[in-house]
Amino acid sequence: xxxxxxxxxxxxxxFRSLLLDSVGVALAVVEPEQYRFxxxxxxxxxxxxxxDDNELTLLEVLPTLDRAAMEAELDAGxxxxxxxxxxxxxxxxxxxxxxxxxxxxxxGEIMVQCQNISKIKELEYMIESYSKMIERxxxxxxxxxxxxxxxxxxxxxxxxxxxxxxxxxxxxxxxxEASVLMLDFVGFTEMAVSHEPTKLIAELxxxxxxxxxxxxxxxxxxxxxxxxxxxxxxxxxxxxxxxxRNIARVALRFIRYLKRRNAMSEFNWEAxxxxxxxxxxxxxxxxxxxxxxxxxxxxNLAARLEPLCGPMExxxxxxxxxxxxxxxxxxDRGEHEIRGFGRKQxxxxxxxxxxxxxxxxx
Numbered sequence: 001x002x003x004x005x006x007x008x009x010x011x012x013x014x015f016r017s018l019l020l021d022s023v024g025v026a027l028a029v030v031e032p033e034q035y036r037f038x039x040x041x042x043x044x045x046x047x048x049x050x051x052d053d054n055e056l057t058l059l060e061v062l063p064t065l066d067r068a069a070m071e072a073e074l075d076a077g078x079x080x081x082x083x084x085x086x087x088x089x090x091x092x093x094x095x096x097x098x099x100x101x102x103x104x105x106x107x108g109e110i111m112v113q114c115q116n117i118s119k120i121k122e123l124e125y126m127i128e129s130y131s132k133m134i135e136r137x138x139x140x141x142x143x144x145x146x147x148x149x150x151x152x153x154x155x156x157x158x159x160x161x162x163x164x165x166x167x168x169x170x171x172x173x174x175x176x177e178a179s180v181l182m183l184d185f186v187g188f189t190e191m192a193v194s195h196e197p198t199k200l201i202a203e204l205x206x207x208x209x210x211x212x213x214x215x216x217x218x219x220x221x222x223x224x225x226x227x228x229x230x231x232x233x234x235x236x237x238x239x240x241x242x243x244x245r246n247i248a249r250v251a252l253r254f255i256r257y258l259k260r261r262n263a264m265s266e267f268n269w270e271a272x273x274x275x276x277x278x279x280x281x282x283x284x285x286x287x288x289x290x291x292x293x294x295x296x297x298x299x300n301l302a303a304r305l306e307p308l309c310g311p312m313e314x315x316x317x318x319x320x321x322x323x324x325x326x327x328x329x330x331x332d333r334g335e336h337e338i339r340g341f342g343r344k345q346x347x348x349x350x351x352x353x354x355x356x357x358x359x360x361x362x
Contacts, residue, residue, distance in 0.1 A: 025043060025115050026041065026047050026095075026114035027039070027041045027111070027112065028041070028058070030109065031107065032108045033107075036054075037051060037058065038109060044114065048086070048088075080099045080100070081096065081099075093118045094121045095114045095116060097113070097114050098112075160284065160292055173283070174296075175235060175236040175237075175281070177235055177241075177277070178236045178243055178298055181230075181273060182273065182274045182303050182306040183273045184227075185270065186270040186271070186272060188227070195267070200267075203267055203269075207257075207258070211232075215250055218249050218250050219246055220247060220250055223292070223293075223294065224292075232250060234246045234247045236280065236294070244277045244323040245324055248320075251314045252349065254271060255271065271311075273306065273313070274315050274316070275314060275320065275349070276298055277298065277319060277323055278298030278319065280298040281294065281295045281296045283295075301341055304340070304341065305338070315346055316349055317347070318345035318346075328351065329350040330347040331347065332347055333346040334346065
């Protein structure tokens with residue numbers, strides 16, 4: 001070979017070496033039998049310092065390489081890809097390694113290409129962590145929404161809640177035919193002083209829970225509780241032609257339940273119940289603290305009747321008496337002066353002449 005030709009050959013070798021070292025990825029070529037290195041650039045040796053030893057093979061430099069899996073892929077004409085973690089200095093990095101057979105003349109040398117994907121992996125981890133955080137937050141939001149919904153359904157009827165949820169406000173409604181029940185307990189203040197508070201409140205909570213079940217059974221609605229007072233309605237917010245009968249049956253079941261409970265309890269719960277049928281207005285009141293409440297003659301008269309009751313007594317007026325007299329036995333209590341309503345004929349509700357099959361609710 002002439003001197004110029006030799007010089008050109010040396011320059012080409014130097015050019016190929018510079019080209020390999022400047023591509024920004026780690027490159028190597030190994031022979032297909034023993035996997036000994038034929039070529040490796042600076043980046044490859046920087047990441048795999050042992051590759052600089054001409055006696056070591058690719059399988060020794062990359063001990064995690066699965067030879068059988070690699071050869072199966074390469075023999076099938078496919079590239080073989082793996083990811084490995086290395087620690088060339090102080091920091092662990094992740095490499096994507098791709099191996100494929102060279103095309104063209106030769107013995108089928110294997111080209112090895114390594115690319116640092118640590119930043120990509122970090123980004124994937126951040127995206128995955130963020131996705132999990134968002135999923136967790138969404139799950140927590142769903143739980144909080146369900147909790148808030150349960151709380152709101154405890155203070156307003158379902159129909160009113162649906163309107164409030166859809167429009168953000170509710171329209172006050174007048175119900176011409178509805179029935180109201182007002183209950184409180186005789187001597188509750190004295191009970192609160194003489195009994196351990198936790199146990200007393202647990203008892204009251206248990207009673208109100210049973211009341212809720214009875215109310216639900218007869219298609220009524222627990223409006224709210226205030227201390228030891230319990231207020232239920234029928235015929236609102238959905239009209240019900242049986243509203244007077246239903247609220248009367250609820251009142252009787254309340255008394256029956258308390259009598260049976262008292263026979264087995266150290267506490268003696270004696271209720272006074274006023275029931276009344278008449279027009280009422282229902283609406284959500286408050287801006288920051290929502291409360292669904294009812295107003296009007298129907299509500300006010302029930303509230304006036306309740307203090308007139310004796311222990312375990314249910315009182316109603318003549319107007320309601322006329323609505324349910326065919327189905328209930330009542331005792332005339334005479335006329336009473338009721339504040340805001342003048343003199344009213346009062347009746348005591350005794351029992352249901354055609355009791356429903358509700359023995360499981362006492």
